[in-house]
Amino acid sequence: MKTRYFIFSSIVFILLAFVACEYDNYSEPDCQLSGRVVYDGKPYVFDGNTNVLKVYQKGFGKKDNGINIRINEDGTFSQMLFPGKYYMTLANQQYPFQFADFASLGAGLGYDTLEIDVDGAKEMELEVIPYYVIDSVTYPPLDETATTLNVTVYFSRNKDPRLPEVLPKVQRAFVFAGINQHINSATTLTKASRPLSVTESDNVTMRLELNKYRSSTYYVNNYRDYLYFRVGLVLDAEFVASGYYLFSDLYRVDNVPYVE
Numbered sequence: 001m002k003t004r005y006f007i008f009s010s011i012v013f014i015l016l017a018f019v020a021c022e023y024d025n026y027s028e029p030d031c032q033l034s035g036r037v038v039y040d041g042k043p044y045v046f047d048g049n050t051n052v053l054k055v056y057q058k059g060f061g062k063k064d065n066g067i068n069i070r071i072n073e074d075g076t077f078s079q080m081l082f083p084g085k086y087y088m089t090l091a092n093q094q095y096p097f098q099f100a101d102f103a104s105l106g107a108g109l110g111y112d113t114l115e116i117d118v119d120g121a122k123e124m125e126l127e128v129i130p131y132y133v134i135d136s137v138t139y140p141p142l143d144e145t146a147t148t149l150n151v152t153v154y155f156s157r158n159k160d161p162r163l164p165e166v167l168p169k170v171q172r173a174f175v176f177a178g179i180n181q182h183i184n185s186a187t188t189l190t191k192a193s194r195p196l197s198v199t200e201s202d203n204v205t206m207r208l209e210l211n212k213y214r215s216s217t218y219y220v221n222n223y224r225d226y227l228y229f230r231v232g233l234v235l236d237a238e239f240v241a242s243g244y245y246l247f248s249d250l251y252r253v254d255n256v257p258y259v260e
Helices: 002-024 210-214
Strands: 031-039 051-056 067-070 076-081 084-090 097-099 114-118 122-130 132-138 148-157 170-178 189-192 201-209 226-235 251-254
Touching: 031 114, 051 076, 067 076, 114 122, 132 226, 148 170, 148 226, 170 201, 189 201, 201 210
Parallel strands: 031 122
Antiparallel strands: 031 076, 051 067, 051 084, 084 114, 097 122, 132 148, 148 201, 170 189, 170 226, 226 251
16 A cells, blocks of 8 residues: 555656646746836836736737736836737726827727737837826925925926816825835825815925824834935826826935934
């Protein structure tokens, strides 16, 4: 009985090893699709915590749900793929911006697709048209007496003629603050503005309490004398999916005092 058990175990082990070797012998994707999202010829600041771009293939006898491609906070993206013909589109959401290359098919119907051939390295540049433009962000310098960081954002309607005449309203502004440069909608330390209802232009100030920056609720043992932040605009949720922001550039604030 022990001999038969040993033989059976050996056969199972050999079969598993063979399957593992076959699996290891599959080639990895060796084509790099990369690019950047731009507005007005410059890299567009993106929320690196959300999925927007995706590619998929047709045929092969199965439904392809696509591969999500992460757009980084600086507007760049990169994805390794196998050689072949792909179709690029946007996740089926409503955004606070439009892509020049992907026309909407209607609310809930998705977007046009862009056919791309991938063979080796391929670079792309995609133009985005935000509904509103963050004109400037200002804040006074901090000193040892400061207890809040006061951030004022100035924004206005984008006058690009390709946009609809009627745009969703800006309903709030947020400050997202953190200990490093990866600031996006996943950043937990935030401060919201008063409710807004803006269709043209406005400015609003948010006051971030610095004792929260030191709180272990957000960052444990945080003795840094600097912080990073972005401002995000939230548009009317009836027309723009929750969680999608118009983001400002990244700002670094020095001389942050220790406030308990």
